Amino acid sequence: GDSVTQMEGPVTLSEEAFLTINCTYTATGYPSLFWYVQYPGEGLQLLLKATKADDKGSNKGFEATYRKETTSFHLEKGSVQVSDSAVYFCALKGTSYDKVIFGPGTSLSVIP
């Protein structure tokens, strides 16, 4: 079945460092892809999305590009801040069902 794989965390970075969180997926057809973020004590929030190959989603300085050839949707940010400390979830929505499949999450800590 469809699935999402994320890099294992936790990830610890210094402020202003470059961030990459890897995400790869297995799915038939052309799924929609998402990144969600969960701040401590809160529910998940949609960060960005892409619905077709080569689309780039972006929000709050974060970017991810839908790469069909490598089945990937890596999250990047050029300069992280302490306020970016959170858990990041990669997710996909396939074409033949009503559910969203979430990856296990990657915890990010940014230190001053």
Add this chain to the structure above:
Amino acid sequence: DAGITQSPRHKVTETGTPVTLRCHQTENHRYMYWYRQDPGHGLRLIHYSYGVKDTDKGEVSDGYSVSRSKTEDFLLTLESATSSQTSVYFCAISQSDGTYEQYFGPGTRLTVT
């Protein structure tokens, strides 16, 4: 922010007692979901609903039941709570416009002693 509330926000209950968690939305979205979040397991789907009285099982549905008698309310019931059901429970909603973006509630922390 999407209008989603969950009640209660925190609950402590004893093994064997029934528990009902409520999710309420003011967005008139078609789809509603219940997830549980546990360390090491990420987010796991319990049940979901694609309309009033239309529900289906997720990957961890054993021990849980749901009901949706109105568009705005989705109830999750633990008929006889067990310690393995100690978790944080999240409700989510989404539209049927093809985007399937999900909006999450603030969560309910349930402890079964």
